[in-house]
Amino acid sequence: MIKILFFARLQEEIGKDSLNIEKAGLTVDQLKQWLEKEHGLQSLDQTMAAVNEDYADGSEVLKEGDTVALIPPVSGG
């Protein structure tokens, strides 16, 4: 199982703060495409991903038990 975390705009768009899915083996980019298609999220091109709290490249392959956070452009400070 992979846990996906949503924040800010994405959280409001999908209507929840997390989602558990059986998608180990997908890359980060493939997961984003799947979310756009299956959950109707607007383009995630500008959205970064973190795997287990570290920024990840789109080519990173997701493993069982990973936590993936989708990180829209940040605006702290």
Add this chain to the structure above:
Amino acid sequence: MNKEKRFEVTDHPISTENVIQKVTRRECGAITTFIGTVREFTDGKRTLRLEYQAYKDMAEKMLAQIDKEVQEKWPDARSAITHRTGTLDISDAAVVIAVSSPHRKTAYEANEYIIERIKQIVPIWKKEYWDDGSAWIGDQLEKTPYPKGKPPKGANDD
């Protein structure tokens, strides 16, 4: 020296004095503090209040990473950073950064470096409540997000 967490995301009001205490040391001749506050007017738009949301664990980890970068650039600087989450009113402190160093130049420079890096890599988001609506800030209308697909590793990578 204060043993509390030096890099913290909290939903409580920030005590500037407390953040300063975390970097106070006998060998220092300078402490700079930066306080980021909630601004009422931006480009003529009136803000009523702000809401900050964080991916807390990762945000604290990224604050510690920024400190690591600071240590590489200014080995004699010591920093502490607290960022607030939740609902904030006008003039409330959203972030407090304290940096101490033996001489003032380092404390000024490292402090500015930290706030710039916070705005690049720390997973915290601001929602503006204006008098005519609300929106999460950080969308492509506000700034160019990550031209290289991910946040730059260092401030001078662009």
